[in-house]
Structures are given as structure tokens and as C-alpha cells.
């Protein structure tokens with residue numbers, strides 16, 4: 001039976017820490033402010049944005065909510081981002097993903113000032129991660145690192161397998177684990193013998209978007225299994241990329257969905273807003 005990694009509980013602790021940090025920043029005359037840009041009417045994105053605005057309120061962070069219609073133009077969004085870059089009330093900017101398909105997400109992300117890049121998606125932020133320099137880190141993999149540390153999961157010399165190679169999760173996750181001396185394999189849609197590769201993992205991070213793909217016999221007994229998936233099963237119920245019930249009796253530790261990686265992604269955002277405000281105050 002696996003230890004259940006309680007992302008929800010840990011996220012609550014992180015938000016309390018962020019609230020203390022925000023209070024200290026305010027006493028020093030620094031007022032963090034987060035701009036959240038939502039384009040279109042995707043229901044899941046709207047829900048995540050509402051949660052982020054709620055988290056800001058809990059942490060004492062001023063939030064600025066920008067909702068644009070689904071047919072907003074690239075230029076309109078770029079202009080908004082440039083205005084936010086120049087606005088001293090805004091210390092963090094995030095554009096909720098995914099964007100409608102007519103938009104060039106890469107160009108929009110690149111338009112965000114790296115100092116205000118609280119999502120850690122900007123090429124400067126990712127470049128700093130790759131080079132081992134301090135900076136703003138993407139929230140999902142950074143939140144996973146906090147969970148691994150909180151549960152004293154050893155990383156140095158361990159085999160870590162990451163299923164998924166997105167710029168938001170898979171690639172930055174690989175670099176964060178590499179920075180901590182794990183040996184990394186990144187599997188993807190063209191990987192052969194995926195089950196065998198997963199079985200080689202001491203730490204298995206699954207971020208592929210396929211509901212309950214990873215089964216109990218894909219997991220090495222005692223391994224740590226981190227499920228980044230946010231899928232719906234055939235009955236429309238929320239589930240992860242890992243077949244939780246099947247893997248639970250094999251893994252040493254496992255994150256649930258919901259209540260695992262998702263809340264930590266949000267909590268990490270609050271921590272990044274604090275870091276960005278500090279970086280700007282010191283610049």
C-alpha cells in the first residue's frame with residue numbers, strides 16, 4: 001500500500017507561507033499584483049482562473065482579471081501584455097493556457113517581461129532553468145519538486161522516468177530532476193516499450209493526457225508515482241493518467257487526482273508571485 005502524497009494539504013501550507021511573505025513585502029512597501037489573462041470560454045480554464053483569483057485573495061495579493069473573447073486577435077493580446085509589462089501595479093502576468101488555436105501562444109509568452117513571468121514559461125525562464133541559474137520555474141514541475149522533498153523521496157542517483165515532453169511539464173521536470181542528480185528518461189508518443197521503461201523508474205512522473213494509461217504492472221514495487229493527468233473517464237469522472245486503484249498496491253508513494261499535483265500547481269503560482277515581486281524590488 002502506497003503513501004498518499006497529500007498535495008491539497010501541502011498546498012494549503014504553501015499558501016499560508018506565501019501570505020506571510022506577502023505581508024512582509026507589503027511592510028517593506030512592495031505590493032505584489034497578479035494579472036490573469038483568459039481568452040475565450042473554455043470552462044475548465046475559467047474554473048482554474050477563478051481558483052487562482054481566490055488564492056490571490058487568500059494570500060493578500062492584488063489580482064487583475066482580464067477576460068477577452070474567443071476571437072480576440074493576436075495584436076490585441078500582445079498589446080495587453082505590453083501594457084501589463086509597463087504597469088507598476090502588476091508584478092506578475094499569466095496567460096491561461098490553452099489559447100484558442102488561431103493564436104500564436106509562443107509569441108504571446110515571449111512578449112511577457114521575464115521579470116513578471118510567474119508561469120515560468122518564457123524562454124528566458126526556461127533557459128535559466130536549463131543553465132542551473134535561479135529564476136521563475138514552471139508551477140507544475142516546481143510543485144512536484146516540493147512534494148518529493150516534503151515526503152523525503154530520495155532523488156540523487158535514482159532513475160526518474162517522465163512520460164510526456166511538453167514545455168510546461170515534461171521538459172522542465174526533466175531539468176529539475178537532473179539538477180538534483182537523478183538519471184532521467186523522457187518518454188513520449190513515439191517511445192517503444194513504454195511499460196518496460198516505466199518499470200525502470202524509481203520516480204515516475206506521468207503527464208501524457210491519457211486517462212488511466214499507467215497500470216499496476218507498469219510500476220516497479222516501491223516506486224514513487226506522480227500523476228499530472230487531469231482527464232475524464234468514460235463516465236465523465238475526473239481521473240489521472242495513472243490507474244490509481246491498480247497502482248496503489250504496488251507504488252511506495254502516489255499522488256491522487258484530484259488533490260495531488262493540481263493544488264500544488266496553484267500554490268506554486270502564489271510562491272512565484274512572491275518571488276517575482278521580490279526580484280523586481282531588488283532590480
Ligand SMILES: Nc1nc2c(c(=O)[nH]1)N[C@@H](CN(C=O)c1ccc(C(=O)N[C@@H](CCC(=O)O)C(=O)O)cc1)CN2
Nearest residue numbers: 048094095096097098119139258259260262263265266
Ligand atoms: N498559464 C497556465 N495555464 C495552464 C497551467 C499553468 O500552470 N499555467 N496549468 C494547467 C491548468 N492549471 C492551471 O492553470 C490547473 C489545473 C488543475 C488544477 C487543480 O487544482 N485541479 C484539481 C481538480 C480540479 C477539478 O475538480 O476539475 C486537483 O487536481 O485537485 C490546478 C491548476 C493548464 N493551463
